Amino acid sequence: MTSVWESLTVDARDPARLARWWAEALGYQVVIDRPDEVVIRQSPDRFPGLVFVPVPDDRQVKNRLHLDLRPADQEAEVERLVDMGARHVDVGQDDVDWMVLADPEGNEFCVLRQRG
Structure with missing residues (x-):
């Protein structure tokens, strides 16, 4: 049995702002826009996407991914x-x-x- 990659989740202080930045950078579109998550994809039915979720703190160390x-x-x-x-x-x-x-x-x- 294998898995299908659906999304990569990014912690963000301002998920909506960062999601829109990445959507513009990648030519993606916002497909879900809620306070607890903002999702961008190439199109609503095309995976994988990027999911931006709120966190209260800034990133502290180099990304591991x-x-x-x-x-x-x-x-x-x-x-x-x-x-x-x-x-x-x-x-x-x-x-x-x-x-x-x-x-x-x-x-x-x-x-x-x-x-x-």
């Missing part, structure tokens, strides 16, 4: 995401071909180069 994004143009995508409120982060990655950014609440994610 993060998203990797692979855009057609890494440089342009990094610029777009930074313009949206992401910031560059150094997690000790040294000289690599991906960029580490953090979303508005400090959750790290990587922007990879185009597959070649």
Whole structure:
């Protein structure tokens, strides 16, 4: 027996704001918007999605799980995401071909180069 991946849950101080940020970043849409959870997906019936739930505290340490994004143009995508409120982060990655950014609440994610 196996499981099907339905969603990834993200703790957030402001779930609605962070969900909308990620929806814009990924081209997703908000499919559920309640005080206790905000869900985004590519379309209402397409899985997996991201679920944002409220927590009372800020993130304290480096993420143990993060998203990797692979855009057609890494440089342009990094610029777009930074313009949206992401910031560059150094997690000790040294000289690599991906960029580490953090979303508005400090959750790290990587922007990879185009597959070649």
